Amino acid sequence: MIGVGLIGTGYMGKCHAIAWNGVRTVFGDVPEIRLVHLGEADQALADRRAGEFGFGRASGDWRRVIEDPEVTVVSITTPNQFHAEMAVAALEAGKHVWCEKPMATSLANAARMKDAAQASGRVAALGYNYIQSPAIRLIGRLLEAGRIGSVNHLRIEMDEDFMADPSAPFGLKHGKASGYGALDDFAVHPLSLVSQLFGRVATVLCDMSRPVAERRDASGALRAVETFDVASCLLRLENGATGTLCVNRAAWGRKGRIQIQIFGAHGTIVFDQERFNEVQLYLAGDDPAEQGFRTILAGPAHEPYGDFIPAPGHGLGFNDLKIIEAHELIRRIGGETARLIDFAEGLEIERTVHAMARSHDERRWVDVR
Amino acid sequence: MIGVGLIGTGYMGKCHAIAWNGVRTVFGDVPEIRLVHLGEADQALADRRAGEFGFGRASGDWRRVIEDPEVTVVSITTPNQFHAEMAVAALEAGKHVWCEKPMATSLANAARMKDAAQASGRVAALGYNYIQSPAIRLIGRLLEAGRIGSVNHLRIEMDEDFMADPSAPFGLKHGKASGYGALDDFAVHPLSLVSQLFGRVATVLCDMSRPVAERRDASGALRAVETFDVASCLLRLENGATGTLCVNRAAWGRKGRIQIQIFGAHGTIVFDQERFNEVQLYLAGDDPAEQGFRTILAGPAHEPYGDFIPAPGHGLGFNDLKIIEAHELIRRIGGETARLIDFAEGLEIERTVHAMARSHDERRWVDVR
Amino acid sequence: MIGVGLIGTGYMGKCHAIAWNGVRTVFGDVPEIRLVHLGEADQALADRRAGEFGFGRASGDWRRVIEDPEVTVVSITTPNQFHAEMAVAALEAGKHVWCEKPMATSLANAARMKDAAQASGRVAALGYNYIQSPAIRLIGRLLEAGRIGSVNHLRIEMDEDFMADPSAPFGLKHGKASGYGALDDFAVHPLSLVSQLFGRVATVLCDMSRPVAERRDASGALRAVETFDVASCLLRLENGATGTLCVNRAAWGRKGRIQIQIFGAHGTIVFDQERFNEVQLYLAGDDPAEQGFRTILAGPAHEPYGDFIPAPGHGLGFNDLKIIEAHELIRRIGGETARLIDFAEGLEIERTVHAMARSHDERRWVDVR
Amino acid sequence: MIGVGLIGTGYMGKCHAIAWNGVRTVFGDVPEIRLVHLGEADQALADRRAGEFGFGRASGDWRRVIEDPEVTVVSITTPNQFHAEMAVAALEAGKHVWCEKPMATSLANAARMKDAAQASGRVAALGYNYIQSPAIRLIGRLLEAGRIGSVNHLRIEMDEDFMADPSAPFGLKHGKASGYGALDDFAVHPLSLVSQLFGRVATVLCDMSRPVAERRDASGALRAVETFDVASCLLRLENGATGTLCVNRAAWGRKGRIQIQIFGAHGTIVFDQERFNEVQLYLAGDDPAEQGFRTILAGPAHEPYGDFIPAPGHGLGFNDLKIIEAHELIRRIGGETARLIDFAEGLEIERTVHAMARSHDERRWVDVR
Incomplete structure (x- = not known):
């Protein structure tokens, strides 16, 4: 089972939510996806989006998402300056991380994220969906x-x-x-x-x-x-x-x-x-x-x-690329090549x-x- | 709340399942969607697809889907020759119907479906997604x-x-x-x-x-x-x-x-x-x-x-048309123009x-x- | 040697003139082209166009073009209602004819043109340049x-x-x-x-x-x-x-x-x-x-x-199609397949x-x- | 009257010949074009091309073209290493020059050509036809x-x-x-x-x-x-x-x-x-x-x-660009802007x-x- 935490519900946050909702229906070969915990800047917005996106819990503090024991993977979709702190914290809490690009606003922070990923042994992937x-x-x-x-x-x-x-x-x-x-x-x-x-x-x-x-x-x-x-x-x-x-x-x-x-x-x-x-x-x-x-x-x-x-020829859409990305992430978490x-x-x-x-x-x- | 029944899980059945899973995340303005009951030709396949698509119950007999009191709308995605019987039965059971096109294999059956829809007072829509x-x-x-x-x-x-x-x-x-x-x-x-x-x-x-x-x-x-x-x-x-x-x-x-x-x-x-x-x-x-x-x-x-x-310019996909169609259907069920x-x-x-x-x-x- | 007569100097008349001027330079393998006689609705216009197009003689009466003994082929580019009379006259005078399409304004006239061509033994071609x-x-x-x-x-x-x-x-x-x-x-x-x-x-x-x-x-x-x-x-x-x-x-x-x-x-x-x-x-x-x-x-x-x-890839133009057509006509006149x-x-x-x-x-x- | 000399009959030489043959028919507003003298590497080839292209005289020595008193403008279409010598000679002989690009194989030669043009007071243009x-x-x-x-x-x-x-x-x-x-x-x-x-x-x-x-x-x-x-x-x-x-x-x-x-x-x-x-x-x-x-x-x-x-929409071809270029050249020779x-x-x-x-x-x- 995949326990999903989502931080941020803007452009990319919604895109992740669509992907998490759709990936199992599209691919079939993945474990159950449980939408566990959604974090936003304040509790009211978090509650509203959790309803729309189908998440079970919602917090106005992103640290609650990372601490949630049912969460096994965290989607980070906040503005770029927050990526490093959140990703490092999530990795240190033993979660897999799916973070939107670009990594960070400084090379030093990007390097810190890479080191944290290496130290954690968890999957740490960036949202470069065009490759998918x-x-x-x-x-x-x-x-x-x-x-x-x-x-x-x-x-x-x-x-x-x-x-x-x-x-x-x-x-x-x-x-x-x-x-x-x-x-x-x-x-x-x-x-x-x-x-x-x-x-x-x-x-x-x-x-x-x-x-x-x-x-x-x-x-x-x-x-x-x-x-x-x-x-x-x-x-x-x-x-x-x-x-x-x-x-x-x-x-x-x-x-x-x-x-x-x-x-x-x-x-x-x-x-x-x-x-x-x-x-x-x-x-x-x-x-x-x-x-x-x-x-x-x-x-x-x-x-x-x-x-x-x-x-053939019926056309995938931009959001489908994120569904593919979610599938690759799940494969990688499961130890497969991705x-x-x-x-x-x-x-x-x-x-x-x-x-x-x-x-x-x-x-x-x-x-x- | 929308209680969904789905009959058939082929090309269009999967397409409906993707739509039902995604419509609330995409549009936000719709009630909770509950994936209640999935029907397939046999119980084993029904069980497997229910897992993949996120449905709570599964039956090898489509009549169970229609009889399910929690189901309020039925997606009919079976081969064309079954549309008339299933759609008429669902409408008579008081369900809204979302049936794939073409309506039926004979004009007489299509007319029967139209009459049943009229008599029922329910929403009866066809899956002509290209209009969306x-x-x-x-x-x-x-x-x-x-x-x-x-x-x-x-x-x-x-x-x-x-x-x-x-x-x-x-x-x-x-x-x-x-x-x-x-x-x-x-x-x-x-x-x-x-x-x-x-x-x-x-x-x-x-x-x-x-x-x-x-x-x-x-x-x-x-x-x-x-x-x-x-x-x-x-x-x-x-x-x-x-x-x-x-x-x-x-x-x-x-x-x-x-x-x-x-x-x-x-x-x-x-x-x-x-x-x-x-x-x-x-x-x-x-x-x-x-x-x-x-x-x-x-x-x-x-x-x-x-x-x-x-x-702009990032591109919707074919499956997104079905999500839009689901949204229109929900609007119509809620009494709005669609x-x-x-x-x-x-x-x-x-x-x-x-x-x-x-x-x-x-x-x-x-x-x- | 090809002795050219041209009747009409509108859209297609100019197009024929361009073709007659260019065909030998482009293809090389054709006999000398002599621009003999140009016919227009009145002498003044005929004179002016003869200068521009490089014709040696000009007449305000198209019959002069057809009677000219140095003319061996006549381009007919006048309005459709004149095609039949001119083409038949030219063929009867022993000239080859290159007539713009459509043939004539009535089926009877078109049939008359075909009969005249058959009787004459001359080349009688229509200006369907898109085939070229x-x-x-x-x-x-x-x-x-x-x-x-x-x-x-x-x-x-x-x-x-x-x-x-x-x-x-x-x-x-x-x-x-x-x-x-x-x-x-x-x-x-x-x-x-x-x-x-x-x-x-x-x-x-x-x-x-x-x-x-x-x-x-x-x-x-x-x-x-x-x-x-x-x-x-x-x-x-x-x-x-x-x-x-x-x-x-x-x-x-x-x-x-x-x-x-x-x-x-x-x-x-x-x-x-x-x-x-x-x-x-x-x-x-x-x-x-x-x-x-x-x-x-x-x-x-x-x-x-x-x-x-x-x-390759540099592009021919519309007028070039007429040059090709002129080349085919010359080949046909010379007894080659065209x-x-x-x-x-x-x-x-x-x-x-x-x-x-x-x-x-x-x-x-x-x-x- | 324009007296044309042409040196070279390869790709661009033929292109110039097509242009000189077509420019008056297309534009009408130009003086008579006389194809005076064609120069090629040997007399036999020069004779053959002169026939195809409609030139009156032919020489196996390009200097004969430049010296011809009836020639008023010289097209230079030989390999690049010959441009400078020929263009300078033609300008010094009082001819207008239409030379293919690029100008020369060295910057020094290009500068020499520019100086010769300036000194001559003649029109000296390059064959950059894509601008046309x-x-x-x-x-x-x-x-x-x-x-x-x-x-x-x-x-x-x-x-x-x-x-x-x-x-x-x-x-x-x-x-x-x-x-x-x-x-x-x-x-x-x-x-x-x-x-x-x-x-x-x-x-x-x-x-x-x-x-x-x-x-x-x-x-x-x-x-x-x-x-x-x-x-x-x-x-x-x-x-x-x-x-x-x-x-x-x-x-x-x-x-x-x-x-x-x-x-x-x-x-x-x-x-x-x-x-x-x-x-x-x-x-x-x-x-x-x-x-x-x-x-x-x-x-x-x-x-x-x-x-x-x-x-509209019928399409010009690559060779037509050279016809336009010839027209601009003639305008410039006539003292008009071009x-x-x-x-x-x-x-x-x-x-x-x-x-x-x-x-x-x-x-x-x-x-x-």
Whole structure:
């Protein structure tokens, strides 16, 4: 039996709740999931969400969740600055931890989390759900099977437009305290895919910029924006491939774009998260007159699509990725192999992001390790 | 409180189970959902699925589900030939009914179901989930707001390829007993969209064909295929618009295509279920040099997307449509207005399908009523 | 040596002039092209266009062009009602004829043209340039090679929006004298493709409609529109395949769409003239996990693309199709095999269109022959 | 009257010949074009091509073309290493020059060409034809009109696959003498677009790589490849915008891709040369529920499309871009304003490429000037 504790009920908190409610119905092969204890900032909100999400108990203090003896795994979905304290506490209390990304707001805290995970012997996984889609798994299998040969070059872009409006007021994400900007909001996602599909980044050079230099604060005064909405990075991977990673949270019209172009000796793969039920595949070996990118629609031939829907081309949704992630987590807890980014791998991702920021500041190539 | 009974646990049964497990977490505004009683063909399977799906009781006899006093609504997801008997029995037992489409294998049975629903005063809804997507709701709102003016012409196609392989053996769906073929497998879906967006079909002319004329049965003998995998229909709607409706279950490469083209006095709307998080909109009023079809990505501006995910462009999945349908059902049970195809509207859809088949047989235009 | 006479210098006249000027530079393997004599409605316009197009002589009377002894082939690009008289006269004068489609405004005139061509022994070709693209040739080769197996079903649509504006005044094309409407404006094009790729149409049923029922004439008075901007047809081909052919000249947003879907026993081909440098091909034989429609970009592997550009994916244009057509015409004149729709094949296309119109009037299936 | 001399009859030579043959027929508003003198490597080939292309005289020595008193403008389409000598000679002979890109194989020669042009007072234009498409002109007008507000970020990619095959032998383009590789083959094209649309590049950082490190030469021996098929560059423009420019001539499946993403304060524009009759435009001002990228199809609303075809959406081809370029050249020769990249602007493009190469060698940011 899995006893679930959930801390936080915002965007990702609800997403975890949907996953915990659905995972057994979808996959069947998992133990009973008991929704034990929900923690929120205050008791009233905790009670309300516990009702909606189906949790048995609710607390206005997250420590109650961690202390609950019936809880065996804790979902941490609070703002990033709380991840380290909560995750370390949960691990020290002997719980498995499923923590949203990015790990922490400082490299030191991320390292502390990794150490705590190692010391605990518990499963400590990060919520990098984009790696879970059938499409990304298909890409992984194509690469492993050498279908496009040895990969020599990558291009990755992640763009949304929630920071694009120049007339929007100065907010938390414009202040230095929130981090670098697009680099930590976005770059960690593509880096999770790079990490799973290609391994470690060796060296980076990043250039960041501010599409909107000043914004008005609540008082109407102009304030200089301190974070960077745009970052463009050159990469060299440890495996010898080169690449680019570009992120932009002020890209009008992009809503959830993560485009990946993978160039190999014998073919090319292209993917875009905005159409994440599709993979584009070009194989050099086809008859020259019939060569072209194929649009492969996700279906039961692409695990674990078939656990959701027996018919191909019907489409999984974003929330389904979290259900798959929950399933992988349960497998890992049960001692099986699973596709997850644990705290050790997550720390490497954080290290890469910080190296990128340094390469911008120092205007030079920086080695990740 | 909603007390759920579920009969059948195949493709659609699992889909209902996912919906019942997720609807309250997603929408919040619904009463407690209690998964009371699951019915399957035998007790062992019923017990196993009840565990996976989270149901409290399980029976090898569907009548036990209907008789269960804690059950207030019954999901019927069994093969089509059982729908009428089960739905009528459930309605007569005072339960609300959520029955998968198509209604029944004969027009008489469909009419009987409609009568039973009317007599019962209960909610009796059909599982036409494609009408529930944010994209289709957006299209409905665009039409109501007159954004493309009065609609004068429609083209609808629904295609999949599960019957495309000529070497696949003769199966149940190739025998006359299974119905007309693509017409009842597929045409009801586009007709549910037509019904919701444009109203009734007045007159039809249909031509059907068999891409594969003969298939080998289990004994290796060639048997003539009796159903039609392809149907092409001309339509005239009661509102004066003309249109075509084409279905093909032997269309290699199509996996879940339902393409709709809606032509109006001031614009055009195009939609394809294979990319159901997108709507194509062309408005004549734009500057001529800047006119073009816009690809609108579903987001919180398109209800009820925001109940699933607060960020736009992240994509709902097929199973999410059933969660929305469950929510509409609960609203209707609670006396609120809801977007559902009830047994009366479903009967009209069946009537249209049968008129199409007759127009093929008699090779002439046939009025639906 | 080819001695060219050109009658008419509108849309298609200029297109022929571009083709005659370019064909030898593009293909190299043709005799010298001499631009001999241009005919227009009056001498001044004829003189002006002769200068622009590079013709040596110009006349305000088309008969002068036909009588010119240096002219060996006559391009006829005048309004449809003049085609028959001019083509017959040119053929009787011993000239080869390249006449724009549709052939004529009546079936009788089309038949007269065909008879004149037969009697003359000259080449008499129609300007169905869409059959000339490398993409359509590729489709032809794929079909001949059996790459998608035996074709069982077709869907063709041709749509533009030049008649879509409801506030545009009553014009020539709204009066009965101009013909049926979209049927003769558009349907002949897809039928030229059907004729070349699949052979003859056996029987048809067509439904036509008027998106805009009334328009104001120059005096401001409302007049009933007499032609049909929309036509939807069911087809049965002589080879046994079924299909649909839908045309709409009031389809907002469509600019030059001719979409063709070809369903075969082992695959599917999709093409759209708005992106006519691309072909979509789905082959059932691919690994199930890697199956998908391939987007094949036209290149030197697809004749005669390489005569225009040695690099693939750079794109031919609409006018290039006419250059290819001119090349085919020259080959035919030189006694070689060529891809052209001659007057005999053109007459079959006209016959099909008239059968469609009759099937609408009589609201029943009509055999073409 | 324009007296044309053409030197070289390969890929671009034929393209110029097509343009010179077609420009007056397409545009009408230009003086008579006389095809005077064609130069090739030997007399026999020159004679043959002169016949095909319609030139009056032919020489096996290019100096005869330049000396011909009837020649007023010289098309130079020979291999890059000959451009400087020929262009300077032609300018010194008082001819206008239309020279293919890139300008020269060394910066010194490019500077010499620019000086010769300045000294001559003649028109000296480079064959950067991608700037001529109606789509790129539309983008220019959208930017000038402020439709997407101030541009803050760009991403440009140019990819083809003619160097992708690892088993292809060592060739001229793999030796250092041919230049840097993708940088001079490809980067000049996107830079011509940047130059026209956004102005000068201020500073660059480039990383280059070799997808195939060794290839076999004619003798079967393995040789180290000396050029770089892949280059990825970070850019800062003089106008303050940042960007990336990535080129890859070993990108399987890409045939003529030049993708441009332009991010502005109020919208986004996306373009891809493989579908160069389309522009994607996103405007932030639209109703949030109806926002999306519009696919604008080139038509008469986009100059000079209408000079080729009066109907929209029918598509120009690659060779048509050269016809437009010829028209601009003729306008410039006639003293009118024209859209062309002259030798001065071309020199800036070369300077940028060389700065990119240096930034790779020195692994640091390099200022272009």
